[in-house]
Amino acid sequence: MESSVKYAQEFVQRYYSSLDTNRNGIAEFYRENSLILWNGKPMQVTEFTSMIVNLPYSKTKVEDFDSQQVMGNDMNIIIVVSGTIRFDGKKPHVFSYVSFYCIYLLVLRSSTNFL
Amino acid sequence: MADYNALATQFTQFYYQTFDSDRSQLSSLYREESMLSFEGAQLQGTKAIVEKLVSLPFQRVQHRISTLDAQPTGTTGSVIVMVTGELLLDEEQMAQRYSQVFHLVNNNGNYYVLNDLFRLNYG
Numbered sequence: 001m002e003s004s005v006k007y008a009q010e011f012v013q014r015y016y017s018s019l020d021t022n023r024n025g026i027a028e029f030y031r032e033n034s035l036i037l038w039n040g041k042p043m044q045v046t047e048f049t050s051m052i053v054n055l056p057y058s059k060t061k062v063e064d065f066d067s068q069q070v071m072g073n074d075m076n077i078i079i080v081v082s083g084t085i086r087f088d089g090k091k092p093h094v095f096s097y098v099s100f101y102c103i104y105l106l107v108l109r110s111s112t113n114f115l
Numbered sequence: 116m117a118d119y120n121a122l123a124t125q126f127t128q129f130y131y132q133t134f135d136s137d138r139s140q141l142s143s144l145y146r147e148e149s150m151l152s153f154e155g156a157q158l159q160g161t162k163a164i165v166e167k168l169v170s171l172p173f174q175r176v177q178h179r180i181s182t183l184d185a186q187p188t189g190t191t192g193s194v195i196v197m198v199t200g201e202l203l204l205d206e207e208q209m210a211q212r213y214s215q216v217f218h219l220v221n222n223n224g225n226y227y228v229l230n231d232l233f234r235l236n237y238g
Contacts, residue, residue: 035186066152066232070218078195080152080216080232 008067008079016060016083023053057088123185123196126219126226131178138168138176144228152232164231173204192221193229199236212236 018025027049030036036043043051062083070076133140145161158164180200188195196217201210218230 033189037184037186040182040184064234066234068150068152068157068230068232070230071148071150078216078218078230078232080214080234082214082234082236 004067004069004077007077008065011077011079012062012065012081016062019052020058020060023055024049026052055087059086059088060084061086119187119194120185122226123194123217123219124183127180127183127196127198127217130217130228131180134168135176135178138171139165141165141168145231146222146227146229149228150230154233154235175205177203179203179210188218190220194219194226202235 015026015029018029027045030045030049032045034045036045036048038048038051060083062081064083065079065081067077067079070078130141130144133144142161142165145164147160149159149161149164151158151164151167153167156167158167178200179202180198182197182199184197186195187193196219198215198217199212200215201212203210213233213235215234216230216232217228219226220229
């Protein structure tokens, strides 16, 4: 269980840093067979990544995450992340705070993602 | 493969019905390899998990599901479920919001919880 925390920590840092500062890099976390549900809506990876790229400037704060290894396959890890996203609107004083709860199932070299 | 959304919904409803009426009966839904993450604690195995749930400091509880998302995980018959909802405990009037993730695995036609991650949601 110890090793899954390190993988999870690294993943969470890389993913949300990419979300805030390198939107085009988000696609690298997924593969063609990745499954994405965004607020209940199923999305293809390409649709998802272009939606992400078009979001307003964001600043993410990860509050916490839980991770578990999926027994029987050492390379699979489930991660549940919670935190907040701040979007800057066009007017500098307009902010939206969104609490997000995401779960990721990391399979070696691909990921299944709920948002 | 059977409809994973229907399975996820049925299993989740059954899980919470059992939890809310008598949570000591949850043992049939876990195995030795099952893991529970609960508010920072990590536990493994039916005995440890059920002991934890039974020892939670409330008598009565009611789960109310707000959202439920499910996906197949690519391993035959396995399904991952993400639930958000509210908990009403004992005499409290204010419900607490929570999120829970279940990774359900098929064992000879019976599903059990392999991974369980629970968090209360604040703010």
